[in-house]
Amino acid sequence: MKTLVMVFAMVVCANAGDLLLKYGMTRAGAVQFTLPGLESAFWVTMTSGTIWLAILFLLGFQVTFMTVVSWADYSYVMPAGAFGYAIAALLAKFVLGERVTPLRWLGVALICAGVLLVSQTKPRTTEMAP
């Protein structure tokens, strides 16, 4: 149970981080690949509260990933993390009101079925650290 809770926390952190990063960078505008453009982009991102919040969530993702793989199998945690794609599609449809294509729904259904199959296996198949 604690493995599934940690994987869920990992997925939430990754999704929230990505979403906030995209929101923050969109507000900052397109980055120009010139020295003044890069300098301006650096200061805009460093002074953006949204970007810092995104970094905090992505740090949370890294910490939860490191913590959960300290006891659970990598081959258990990694595919379960793909559940974030399903959450993203649901958020896109029901929160942002975006149109989600049938192909994307099919992909989400396959991911859910795959995660369900993986979650029915033993979370840990290797020996504990001495």
Add this chain to the structure above:
Amino acid sequence: MKPGSVLLFVAFLLGVSGGEIAITHGMKAVGEPTRLRLRPVLEFLWRALRNGWFWAGVPLLAFTFFSLLVLLSWEPFSLVIPASAMSYVVGTAGAKYVLGEEVSVRRWAGVLLVCVGVALVALGS
């Protein structure tokens, strides 16, 4: 895909799986936190930061981040992102043969469904 893109894509797949496997190996060596409370987790992180495998994984993951950016500038998004779902298969094979995890038929089936699912989500976006 151009030959250069194929080479970089293979390096990306090996980098992302190798980086995460190195970190997983390191975390297994460090041992899990005694409890999921702030102090034991901070102590766990402190031990993790002094583990060599963690520092072997970090540059590999940094490399994959930049290689993905380069790949996206060379090849169409609709090709690169669905193809990157192959990292689930490569990662699972790495978990089996490098970390010695027991990957049952059920887990393999789940991984393959996730892999195809992620590719379809990317194609349908």
